[in-house]
Amino acid sequence: MNVLLTGGTGYIGSHTSVVLTELGHLVVLYDNLSNSSDLVLHKLAQITGQPIPFVKGDVRDAELLTETLAAYRIDAVIHFAGLKAVGESVEKPADYYANNVQGTISLLQAMRSVQVKTLVFSSSATVYGEPQYLPLDESHPTSATNPYGRSKLHIEEMLNDMAASDPAWRMACLRYFNPVGAHESGLIGENPNGVPNNLMPYIAQVAAGQRAELSVFGDDYPTADGTGVRDYIHVMDLAEGHAAALAFLSVTTGWHAINLGTGKGYSVLDMVQAFENASGQQVPYKIVARRAGDVAACYADPKKASEALNWRATRTLDDMCASTWRFQQSQRLSVKS
Numbered sequence: 001m002n003v004l005l006t007g008g009t010g011y012i013g014s015h016t017s018v019v020l021t022e023l024g025h026l027v028v029l030y031d032n033l034s035n036s037s038d039l040v041l042h043k044l045a046q047i048t049g050q051p052i053p054f055v056k057g058d059v060r061d062a063e064l065l066t067e068t069l070a071a072y073r074i075d076a077v078i079h080f081a082g083l084k085a086v087g088e089s090v091e092k093p094a095d096y097y098a099n100n101v102q103g104t105i106s107l108l109q110a111m112r113s114v115q116v117k118t119l120v121f122s123s124s125a126t127v128y129g130e131p132q133y134l135p136l137d138e139s140h141p142t143s144a145t146n147p148y149g150r151s152k153l154h155i156e157e158m159l160n161d162m163a164a165s166d167p168a169w170r171m172a173c174l175r176y177f178n179p180v181g182a183h184e185s186g187l188i189g190e191n192p193n194g195v196p197n198n199l200m201p202y203i204a205q206v207a208a209g210q211r212a213e214l215s216v217f218g219d220d221y222p223t224a225d226g227t228g229v230r231d232y233i234h235v236m237d238l239a240e241g242h243a244a245a246l247a248f249l250s251v252t253t254g255w256h257a258i259n260l261g262t263g264k265g266y267s268v269l270d271m272v273q274a275f276e277n278a279s280g281q282q283v284p285y286k287i288v289a290r291r292a293g294d295v296a297a298c299y300a301d302p303k304k305a306s307e308a309l310n311w312r313a314t315r316t317l318d319d320m321c322a323s324t325w326r327f328q329q330s331q332r333l334s335v336k337s
């Protein structure tokens with residue numbers, strides 16, 4: 001299958017491109033490089049043993065997208081491109097609606113104009129809002145508490161409307177829980193600009209001595225140790241979930257929302273402990289106030305993915321920490337050389 005990955009040079013897109021290439025798909029990456037670098041292309045060639053075609057472009061450029069879809073005879077699109085920082089979305093909501101919602105409208109127009117009607121969309125567990133029960137299954141009510149989450153929800157609803165208007169569409173909204181970890185080679189991984197917002201990259205930088213200590217946001221949640229609990233999923237498991245979604249859509253039409261998580265929750269202090277074990281380094285931390293907007297616990301019911309996609313996450317917490325550490329170490333070496 002020929003597959004276009006919008007946002008393909010980013011964290012999840014780059015790992016997915018490895019899995020799809022190794023399965024024999026022709027992968028084309030499309031990205032405006034606003035939150036990634038084309039240096040990843042060399043790493044991807046090193047891992048897969050072949051160059052991966054790349055088009056520098058914005059998803060709001062429907063003309064370039066249409067040309068790209070036609071030139072590479074694309075059969076399906078995986079739509080990763082978008083902005084993803086919750087705090088920034090509160091400060092710059094228009095940017096989030098423009099990149100995420102307008103970008104998706106432009107992609108849908110381009111796809112329709114060349115009759116490509118298979119789409120996998122990067123959604124998020126954030127569409128469940130404050131959990132009313134756990135684990136979160138796909139029929140849990142949806143809501144949004146910030147512009148980022150609202151953009152994901154708008155897109156999911158828009159895709160549902162499109163699928164209802166034309167039975168030829170095949171759409172999967174994959175609701176990711178907390179992607180972490182890196183490819184086992186240590187060549188690609190998550191490399192956020194500036195101070196990391198997310199827990200795992202922050203812990204990795206503390207373990208590497210780049211930051212003095214982790215701030216643990218609250219230890220008075222109603223969880224076993226009082227710190228926040230999340231469903232961390234290895235990015236390679238997540239990448240394989242995309243391959244499974246493409247296989248599912250090759251035999252199914254319509255709109256489908258599917259959780260990609262492990263079903264298991266770990267606390268912030270569990271993550272600190274696991275990272276110390278995997279890296280052999282200390283991760284000093286201090287307890288600070290809760291972060292606004294955080295929920296106590298959030299984890300998936302992964303049953304639908306197992307039944308519909310015949311997919312489940314297999315990698316362990318130790319795999320997540322060890323691969324993050326390997327990537328962190330390789331970054332350091334490449335900075336020095």
Ligand code: NAD
Nearest residue numbers: 007010011012032033034035036058059081082084122124
């Ligand atoms: P990322 O920032 O590493 O990748 C996104 C890529 O999209 C980047 O390479 C960026 O340059 C590109 N991009 C952004 N706006 C664009 C535009 N207008 N046109 C073309 N390219 C554009 O993020 P990621 O972690 O790989 O996330 C991928 C997708 O998964 C995003 O849609 C994100 O919202 C979603 N998601 C991520 C997480 C997470 O924790 N990482 C969780 C749930 C959902």
Ligand code: UFG
Nearest residue numbers: 124125126176177178197198199202215216217228268294
């Ligand atoms: N945390 C800390 N210190 C930090 C960073 C995080 O204690 O420096 C805690 C948080 O309070 C939370 C847990 O670690 O309890 C995980 O926080 P992350 O920021 O890593 O992840 P979130 O669950 O808050 O959010 C992530 C993405 C969102 C997405 C959501 C659900 O950032 O975009 O997962 O998929 F919506």
